[in-house]
Amino acid sequence: MMQFARVLVEIEISEDLPKTVQFLNEKGKLMEQLLEFEWLPTQCRGCKVYGHTERMCNRKQTETWRQRGRNGEVEAKQSTMEHVPFLEDKGVTSGAIDANTQSTAAMDLSESQEISQHQGQLTNASKQVDELARNSKDRSTSEWTTPKRVGQQQVYFTESHNILSWNVRGINKREKQISLSTFCFVNKIGLGALLETKLRGDKVGKMMSSFFIGWNYYSGSASEGRILLIWQHHVVSVDVLKESDQYVHVCVKEVKSNKLFCVTFVYGRNSIEGRLPLWVDLAELSFPAIPWLVAGDFNVVFEGTDRVGGRTITALEMEDAQKWRALGLVDELRSKGSHYTWTNKQANEDIIYTKLDRIFKNEEWLDLFPQAEAVFNWEMLSDHCYCIIKPGATVNCGIKPFRFFNMWTDHGSFKDTVMQSWSKPSKGVGLDRIVRKLSTLKKSKVDWFRYGDDDTVYFHACLKQRRAYNCITSVVTESGQLIEKFDDVVAHFVTHFQKIMGSKSSASVPIQHSCFSLGHRLTLDQ
Template sequence: MTCHFVGWNCYTGSANEGRILLIWQANIVSVEVLQGSDQFIHAYVKELGSSKELCLSFVYGRNTIEERLQLWQDLSGLSFPVNPWLMAGDFNVVFYFNDQLGGRTVAAMEMVDTQRWRSIGLVDELSTSGSHYTWTNKQAAEARIYSKLDRIFKNEAWLDFFPQSEAYVNWDMISDHCFFIIKTITALNLGIKPFRFFNMWADHEGFRETVLQNWTKPIKAHGLERIMKKLMRLKHVLRQFYRRAIGDVVHKYTVAKENYQSSQCQLQKDPHSTDLQREERSIFETFSSQSRYYDSYLRQKRKINWLRIGDDNTAYFHACLKQRRATNRITSFINDAGQINEKFEDVVAHFLNHFRSIMGSHSTASAPIQRECFIHGGILSLDQQLRLMKPFTKKDVEAAMFSINSIKSPAPDRYGSSFFKVMWKDLGEEISDAILGFFDHGMLPDELNSVTLSLIPKVETPTKAVEYRPIACCNTL
């Protein structure tokens, strides 16, 4: 091997009987094999000339459940000189029922060991794009079988070092398995972050006064246009209020937490000191308030409905945050020639062009309405028809506003329903009049008629815009 590939090193080992071949470029990384068997190689890797070091595991599972039992046991007891860990390979078993297409039905007993190993919580799957299935028997017609036997897993520490990493999966021209390309992507600076109202701002002293002082200033507009212009003007004031009165919520919470822990340690040294007890209570009050702000911030930013006080201390909680950040990204697409395009401008143009072509265009009914069909179906009573025609009231507007979840994703206006709920006593009358006015004259400002598209994958490993389903996030009003 080293004779034919100058500058490359390799390892296969007698334990795995040549089933796994590990190759690396010697002038880029150093590799130390830590553990191995006939089904896996576990190695420590360091990038030469830098501080980057990680653990990599490569798997080639045996064909039977009995033979793979040792594999799951070995993978559960690996040693790690450093924390970041990535594991990839052919496990020779499916993990879920939808991992096979064709052939006999997957039996639940085949996945017992895989699910037991996954339940330990050592790893999660790395985000992938491309083919869902990774192996085929290449037989003809009804005998053809596709399975997902190859997988890539990473631990939580991997996302700390490589938060933008993902894998591309595609079919090889010779092998019956897909190949994987694992890539780490450098995050781009996309400019200034757009304004976003956070619910916990309303809990700070001076918030209401700041809003009303700006809201009551005169503006040349009427109805909903007047409301939208006031909201736009208010954004700049709220940005300044955030910087001046609130600051970095995460940092303040961390400092308050450390101060409280320190005060508890000090009090242990002299538990009967009234001064230390008084100081500890004061610090605890500060910590409690910062905890509420931090809790509200996380609920809204990460859409974590199950969050409870103290959950932020658990490894599972932080793993959920990192996993959500890792999966909520689109960094590439596959063009018509089957090539991966990772250029930011091209990715943006690809998605914009696709959705512009299917949205906002006029369409006509494919067939005329057959009015005689209404006779045979359910028909509204006269009372029901009158109720549908009944004008909306201010109470209806208020009920609709307060029915919206306070942590719903904000749309182009970047104001969630919580802002309007908190300020309803002062602004509700004016906002209700503007909304009810729309039903009289039908005039809707362009800014209010815009939406933010949230893309939901239609398939497990989407590769292009057509494989995403757009969900429109409307303005709160």
């Protein structure tokens, strides 16, 4: 009797086997199903061809052999030959090898290992000789080549799945569960907290096994029906550290990048007295050295502008929330989208909009995920906005150009720092030496900023915050299209300014170097 669905999947033999398949169910919803293979053919890890193992592969490989010279010296060489393992085991080589190669291939194992160990050193030495030859050739010519630095790769948050926080206001209905599953799939959710689920007992496991295949979940006794954690086990691993009826505090580790951080998902009570334990626990959950994110529905306003319509916000409502934020443990993550996150869905003058959902992070979060941002948008499934914390993609942004600010000259130690750096001995001749000195001077500027400010910690914290808010991670075009990929955002801005600035043109008059001797010139003291 067939106990599970069998699907015939036709793919190209050169492509990787699929792990999931997507399909539309009977309600027209897009679903994803994990695949399990009862049997797979043998595949060579070297040539990626099916039917044999890597040991039995007959493809060409690079073998290391040696040949004794007339003086008995050992010469290391490389030869490309047909690799026939079952013949080599019997001491027989391929017929494509000539007589000299056959005698050489029969050398003892110890000598072969010795040559292999020194092969890497010989290769590195050859590269150094080639580099010296190129440098010598460059010096003999009159052309000047500007030294270029290779940009370091700036890690933002690996392009993995997003983090979700959403007050769904009950998900007992099957139709709502299906829509929620589709939402998580479309928005690439890897870790999420569903608030006010109203699911208890076996209903949680039934929903997960039916519509969240391949997901793990946690519903504790203290937070049951209020906070439900879901995550894809192949994306992140989650350890629950502490929980109450108003929050669940977890440690998260990314599977691919092994990045470690903490997340506290919050669903606060709707009374001032009921939220008092929440503020006490959040104050004790401070992590000064670990990236920390606090997300959820706090059920309270933090500022006087967080409500439109209804009764006026009083100072008593905001007092506890503002005291907790004043501790300086976290500050709000950069966000976009809707400012207000809840509505009573009334009409005309009775409608009320309030900001109840927020995302906070500590300074270490910016060190690990400097480009992360929160997106608040409305969805028909709930009267609350959903919030998606989007990680930035790993891109190579290169190196920012050096900028000089006139205010630096007003600092008391500016001239001494410059002269101390400039007087250091430097290699090179002519412009090469000047470039090296300028590079050293810029490094001195970095050290000056790092150690010269009396309030270093606060200075760098403000700098990180400013960089995070000034970064453009997405743009909406005139046609309403949202562009979020880094390369596409850069291309959009370049194209826009090319239309304004015009096309590139070369200088019509060459530079007259004799002009440099005319007029006033800066002296060393200046």
